[in-house]
Amino acid sequence: MLDNIEILKSIDDRQRQQEGRPLWMSAHELFKEVTGTYPTDGQSVGFLQELLIAEAAGFLTWRPTDSSVYTQNANYQLQQIAQLALTTAGQDRARNRVVALPVPDPDEDDGHDLSDLVLRQIAAPIAEQYAPDQRVIFLEEQGLPPPWLAINEDALCDVHTVLAASWREGSEGRRLVRHFIGRWLDDQLLTGPDAELLATLVEQLARQGWQVRNSDSVLVAVEPIRGIPVGAGFLRSSRLHPLIEAEARPQFLINKPDQGVFAAMKAVEVRVRKLAGLGDEFVGVKLMNQAFGSGGPLTDPTLPSGEQDGTRFLFSGAMAVLRNSTGHREIDYSDLSEAAEAVQFASLLMRLLDRVDDRLAAAGRAVQVSMAAPAGT
Numbered sequence: 001m002l003d004n005i006e007i008l009k010s011i012d013d014r015q016r017q018q019e020g021r022p023l024w025m026s027a028h029e030l031f032k033e034v035t036g037t038y039p040t041d042g043q044s045v046g047f048l049q050e051l052l053i054a055e056a057a058g059f060l061t062w063r064p065t066d067s068s069v070y071t072q073n074a075n076y077q078l079q080q081i082a083q084l085a086l087t088t089a090g091q092d093r094a095r096n097r098v099v100a101l102p103v104p105d106p107d108e109d110d111g112h113d114l115s116d117l118v119l120r121q122i123a124a125p126i127a128e129q130y131a132p133d134q135r136v137i138f139l140e141e142q143g144l145p146p147p148w149l150a151i152n153e154d155a156l157c158d159v160h161t162v163l164a165a166s167w168r169e170g171s172e173g174r175r176l177v178r179h180f181i182g183r184w185l186d187d188q189l190l191t192g193p194d195a196e197l198l199a200t201l202v203e204q205l206a207r208q209g210w211q212v213r214n215s216d217s218v219l220v221a222v223e224p225i226r227g228i229p230v231g232a233g234f235l236r237s238s239r240l241h242p243l244i245e246a247e248a249r250p251q252f253l254i255n256k257p258d259q260g261v262f263a264a265m266k267a268v269e270v271r272v273r274k275l276a277g278l279g280d281e282f283v284g285v286k287l288m289n290q291a292f293g294s295g296g297p298l299t300d301p302t303l304p305s306g307e308q309d310g311t312r313f314l315f316s317g318a319m320a321v322l323r324n325s326t327g328h329r330e331i332d333y334s335d336l337s338e339a340a341e342a343v344q345f346a347s348l349l350m351r352l353l354d355r356v357d358d359r360l361a362a363a364g365r366a367v368q369v370s371m372a373a374p375a376g377t
Contacts, residue, residue: 059090195242257339
């Protein structure tokens with residue numbers, strides 16, 4: 001008769017062959033594949049009891065194919081148990097690493113899953129940026145895959161395979177992947193996501209109950225956020241400027257709209273200072289007046305004076321009303337659409353800065369052409 005450990009090991013072996021996916025077979029078919037024969041009535045009762053014990057201990061999960069039918073026939077119940085899969089604790093127990101590996105910190109990892117879609121979205125840009133041999137080195141520098149994990153040598157350059165296999169390699173494998181993903185998302189490595197992908201991943205991770213911890217850039221378990229906590233769904237319906245979306249979205253996802261508005265306005269402020277070539281002593285309204293004032297480095301001299309003043313008022317007013325208020329005191333956005341519209345306004349300002357950037361670049365090219373033109377032409 002199969003005991004608890006033998007059952008866990010047999011499931012673990014088959015999950016590894018299927019790249020960690022739940023078993024396609026029923027518990028009844030699993031018994032036959034392991035023992036070579038279908039269970040007798042007595043064996044069915046014992047096998048079912050072992051499965052129930054493993055599930056109650058948090059080692060095993062499954063999905064019944066017909067949960068509406070209840071019967072005392074153990075043989076029939078085994079046929080209804082499908083998609084058997086080990087939990088993180090079950091993997092550790094099956095691989096005799098419960099003592100050898102550190103116990104997961106429940107404040108960091110409560111054992112719930114991370115979707116394969118997220119792993120694929122992370123792997124894709126890394127694979128695009130690096131040659132196969134470079135990918136191996138890049139992952140090895142982050143401790144991936146774990147040294148005890150057996151992966152075909154040809155698959156070591158497949159970023160998704162390494163991440164997925166490591167994630168399913170018990171608590172220590174999950175820890176390595178969580179550290180890698182957190183640092184990759186937080187721009188702590190040589191490569192990272194662009195603004196649009198970052199915003200998408202932050203939302204997906206929040207919905208699945210994951211968040212990058214600010215103090216050390218580690219992906220940790222949090223309470224899942226079911227849907228986007230903004231009534232109008234502006235993060236989806238409006239295509240925000242990527243530099244604004246990347247800053248504001250994470251704050252809205254954790255129900256801090258005031259910090260989302262502040263982060264959006266700060267992004268505008270930082271870009272104005274950079275484009276204008278002004279020092280850190282220029283902040284807020286003072287920065288905008290200096291950058292867009294008469295003869296300022298970002299002022300468009302081809303516009304009528306009224307439009308020049310209007311542009312300056314737009315930027316300086318945003319700093320005075322939206323940036324300063326959220327930076328100095330807590331603002332209660334009881335109507336989330338108000339905060340959403342403030343972020344949209346920051347997105348508009350950022351797009352105006354795109355035009356400024358293009359104009360300055362064109363003017364620079366014109367100067368270069370003029371200086372390079374031969375005399376007398």
